[in-house]
Amino acid sequence: MTEKSDICLLGLILLSSLFTGVSGAKHTHVFISSGESVSLSCNDDLHQCSSTTWIYNKYTTSSTVEVFTGGINKNNSERLSLTSDCSLNIYNTTQHDGGLYTCRQYVNGHHHGPDSHVYLHVLHVSSSSSSSSQTEIRANTSVTLSCQLFSYDCEYLFSYDGFQLVWMNQTDVDLQTDSRYQIRSDKLCLISLTTTLVNEDDNTELRCVLKHKNDIKTSVTYTVRFTVTSSQTVTIAVIASLLLLLTVAVLCVIYIKRSDQRLSGDPVITSKNDNNGTYDTINIVPSTPITHEQKDDVVYSEVTVVSKKQLKNNIVQSAGDVTYAVIRGGKTEPEDA
The missing domain is CATH 2.60.40.10 (Immunoglobulins)
Structure with missing residues (x-):
């Protein structure tokens, strides 16, 4: 039979069997994309894979290769395996897996039943x-x-x-x-x-x-x-550095503002009375406006004392050249003459 006749015969087989994709059919066409996994069905009349042989015809050649013989993997390929019904599993398919697969079964060394032909088309x-x-x-x-x-x-x-x-x-x-x-x-x-x-x-x-x-x-x-180029990498690094510096600057501004708020608030001087465990507090800046009068580098300040008892040891911190403090106690007793 000539080569053209062979092609015509094969074409008739393909055309007649193109849409018979059910299990057990003599001819099956499977269309997949590379990288997918697929299972090729076998006409398993004997229900025993030890009698099953899978033959592969590559799309580029007319030679045949047995990938499974008597249920044994001939190529020791981890991408190939048989299921319980003797179907051929192919994992992570490549373009080189495209071709014609034939499932054939034997009894006592003799060909048994019809072959199953599976045409695998890989995109x-x-x-x-x-x-x-x-x-x-x-x-x-x-x-x-x-x-x-x-x-x-x-x-x-x-x-x-x-x-x-x-x-x-x-x-x-x-x-x-x-x-x-x-x-x-x-x-x-x-x-x-x-x-x-x-x-x-x-x-x-x-x-x-x-x-x-x-x-x-x-x-x-x-x-x-x-692809991210080297110049883009440098640009990204510069932007990241600027963002980091900006973040640090913002945090510093926030810290300074909070520090100023604490300094402009009510500083407190405390004195402990060790005899009875009481604490006396001097508010340098009272809730009422502080009256400052400055004459010739002399500063006068009024300090309010809030205390359960009169302070025995008053602590005054001064700033400037000379500081005068007048302490008004909440409960002061006249001193003995």
Whole structure:
């Protein structure tokens, strides 16, 4: 059979089985984006994975590889495992996982029952500066994003069954209509986007969508994140330092104002009477206005004494050249002649 006949036969198989995605079907198509995990169903008639073999045909070659034989992981890959019903689990898929997977069971070394064919289609996005779905780039630079479907026979899907790739923004608007973006599709399974990013594009999400007519099969979101340059780092450090200095200055002003308020308040001189444990208080600045009279560097002040008993030891603090204090007691007794 010629190569063209093989392609036509495979195309008929794909077309007839494209939407039979239920468990136990002979042909299943699974569409996912890279980085996701997936479970591929097996036609488990025997209900024992020790009789199950999973075979993988890569999308770029016609060679086959057994990934599980008799229920045993042949590659010792931590990303592959079998479930209780012999389905194949693939964790954190990459574009290299796209292809045809076949589940086959054996009894006493003989092929038993129909095979289960699962076509895994993996959608992957890469950029001109990074292969990950998220990268750090600078504003005012040009970037090219490439979105590709990795499949066993991707071209047939796009040529004969109406599949297409579309770039959209985070509000689901087709970027084909936006003059800022140049969209190209040099291959059926590949679509690229080129644009010059501006400051407003930081944290912008760009989506590559795989559509079948009006049905979205899968999509990949690419998030733009800008790199902080060294000059921006210095600027941030200077701003942070200025904010710190401003905070310290504000705290100092508040402290000084509070200190002034305490100094302009009622300073107190206390005297303790050790005999009866009473305390006498002298308010230097009474509640009534203080009368000051100054003549030739001589200051006269009036001080009010509030006390349960007369102070025996009066403490007077002076400021200036000469200070005279007149103490008026609350309960004073005439002194003996």
